[in-house]
Amino acid sequence: MGDMNKFPSVFESIDDLTLEQIRSLLTVSAQNKIRFQDRQFAPYESYRKYVVATSFLEHSTRTKHSFGLAIQKLGCMYVDFNAEKSSLQKGESIEETLLTLWYQGVDICVLRTSVSNQLSEFKNNPPIKLINGGDGINEHPTQALLDLFTLIDQGLELDGKTVTIVGDSKHSRVTHSLVRLLPQFGAKVILCGPKEYLYEDKNVQLMTNLDEALAQSDILYMLRIQKERHNSPEYTKIYESYNQNFGIDLAKLKKHNKAIPVLHPGPANIGVEIASDVLKSELFLGYQQVVNSVYTRMAILMAMLENGDKTIGHKPVRL
Ligand code: NCD
Numbered sequence: 001m002g003d004m005n006k007f008p009s010v011f012e013s014i015d016d017l018t019l020e021q022i023r024s025l026l027t028v029s030a031q032n033k034i035r036f037q038d039r040q041f042a043p044y045e046s047y048r049k050y051v052v053a054t055s056f057l058e059h060s061t062r063t064k065h066s067f068g069l070a071i072q073k074l075g076c077m078y079v080d081f082n083a084e085k086s087s088l089q090k091g092e093s094i095e096e097t098l099l100t101l102w103y104q105g106v107d108i109c110v111l112r113t114s115v116s117n118q119l120s121e122f123k124n125n126p127p128i129k130l131i132n133g134g135d136g137i138n139e140h141p142t143q144a145l146l147d148l149f150t151l152i153d154q155g156l157e158l159d160g161k162t163v164t165i166v167g168d169s170k171h172s173r174v175t176h177s178l179v180r181l182l183p184q185f186g187a188k189v190i191l192c193g194p195k196e197y198l199y200e201d202k203n204v205q206l207m208t209n210l211d212e213a214l215a216q217s218d219i220l221y222m223l224r225i226q227k228e229r230h231n232s233p234e235y236t237k238i239y240e241s242y243n244q245n246f247g248i249d250l251a252k253l254k255k256h257n258k259a260i261p262v263l264h265p266g267p268a269n270i271g272v273e274i275a276s277d278v279l280k281s282e283l284f285l286g287y288q289q290v291v292n293s294v295y296t297r298m299a300i301l302m303a304m305l306e307n308g309d310k311t312i313g314h315k316p317v318r319l
Contacts, residue, residue: 007307010130011300012119014141014180021303022145022184028299029149029292036073036295043075050305051105053079055097056112056133057088062266063133063143066293067110067301074298076305079106094118095127102128102313108304111135126312129304137171137229143265144177146296147221148185150289156219156261159186164213166192166246167223167273169199171230174265175223179203190216193246194238197225210246214256222248222264222273242272249275253283261285 004024008016017025035042052071056064064080071078081101088097094113101109108129111119116136134140151158163182169175169191179189179201189204192213198206207213214220230236253260262278264286270276278284 004303005307007303009126009304009312010119010123011141011304012117012123012130012132012135013139014144014177016141019184022148022181025145025296025299025303026149026152028302029146029296030153032295032298033153033292036298041073043073045075047075047302047305048077050074050076050107051079052076052108052110052301052305053081053101053106054110054112054133055081055083055101057083058112058114058134060112060133062290062293063112063140064110066290067131067133067297070294070297070301073294074301076107076301081109095122098122098127098130099313108301128312131300131304134173137173137176137226139177139180140173140265141177141181142297142300143174143293144181145300146293147174147178147263147265147289148181149296150263150285150292151219151261153292154261154285154288158182160188161186161218162188162190162216163219163221164190164192164207164217165221165223166210166213166248168197168226169193169223170197171226172199172223175199178221187219193223194242196234196238210248210252211255214252214260217260220248220253220260220262222262222268224264224267224269224273247271247273247275248278250277250281250283253278259283263289265289 003018003020054064054067068078110131110133112133113135116138118135119130119132132141165175182189183203190207190213191198191204192207192210195208262283268274
C-alpha cells in the first residue's frame with residue numbers, strides 16, 4: 001500500500017493526497033463496489049471498533065447520507081452530530097466541539113462548513129481526524145474522487161480526453177477539487193460559462209460559448225448555479241438568459257453526433273442547467289455518481305481509520 005500509511009489526518013484538499021494514494025482509493029472503491037453491490041450488507045469485522053461522526057453545518061442530501069451509509073456499511077458506529085442543537089449555538093468554538101467528540105471516542109468527523117479553508121487551521125494539531133465534506137467555495141475533494149471513480153468505472157479513460165465543466169465554476173467547490181484532480185489523470189479541463197462565473201486556474205482553458213466547448217468535449221460536467229453565494233448584481237443578472245445559453249438538453253447534445261456522457265454532482269435544477277430528457281437518457285451518469293459515492297467514501301474512511309497520526313487530540317502545554 002506504499003505511502004498509504006502517510007494518509008493525512010486532516011483531508012481538506014485533493015492536494016493533500018499523493019497520486020499513489022489517489023490510485024489506491026480508486027482500487028479500494030472498486031473492491032467495495034463488488035463486495036457491497038446489489039444492496040448487500042457485509043460489514044468488515046475489523047471496523048466495528050471505530051466511531052465516525054458527520055457534522056453538517058450547511059445543507060446536504062447526498063454527501064451527508066452517503067457518508068452515513070458508508071460508515072454503517074463498513075461496520076463502524078455512526079454518530080450524526082446535530083450542530084443546530086449543539087453548544088455551537090452557545091458560542092462554543094468548532095475546535096472545542098471537535099475535541100469533545102474526540103474525547104467521547106469518535107475517530108473521524110466529516111465536516112461540512114460554509115467557511116472556506118476552515119480545516120486548514122486544524123492541520124498542525126488536529127483535534128480529531130477530519131474529512132472535508134465541502135467547505136464554502138474552497139473544495140469538495142470526496143465528490144471529485146467519486147466522480148473520477150465513476151468515470152473510470154464506466155470504462156472512460158481520461159488520458160488525452162477533454163472534460164468540460166459548465167456553469168458557475170467560480171463559486172463551485174466541486175470544480176475547485178476537480179481541476180486539481182482530473183489533470184493528474186491526463187485530462188484536459190475546459191471551464192465554460194458566462195465570463196462572470198468562470199474560475200481562473202493555470203490548469204484550465206476558459207470558454208464562454210457552450211456549442212464551441214461541446215465540439216471539443218469528450219465528457220460534460222454540469223453545475224448548479226450557486227445562488228446562495230451570489231451577493232452582487234454582476235452574478236444575478238445572468239439568471240434569466242442562463243438556460244438558453246448554458247443549459248443542456250438532448251437536442252443540443254445530439255447536434256454534435258457523438259455520445260457525450262454527462263455528470264452532475266446534484267442537486268440539479270431541472271430546466272435551468274439540465275433538461276429532464278438528459279437526466280432520463282443513457283448519457284446521464286448522475287445516478288451512477290450517487291451509487292459510487294458510498295463506495296468511494298468507504299475507501300476514504302478505510303484509508304484514514306487504518307493509517308496516519310495516532311496522537312490526535314489536544315497536547316496540553318506543560319506548566
Ligand atoms: C455540491 C455541493 O454541496 O458542493 N453538491 C454535492 O455535494 N453533491 C454541489 C452543489 O451544491 O451545487
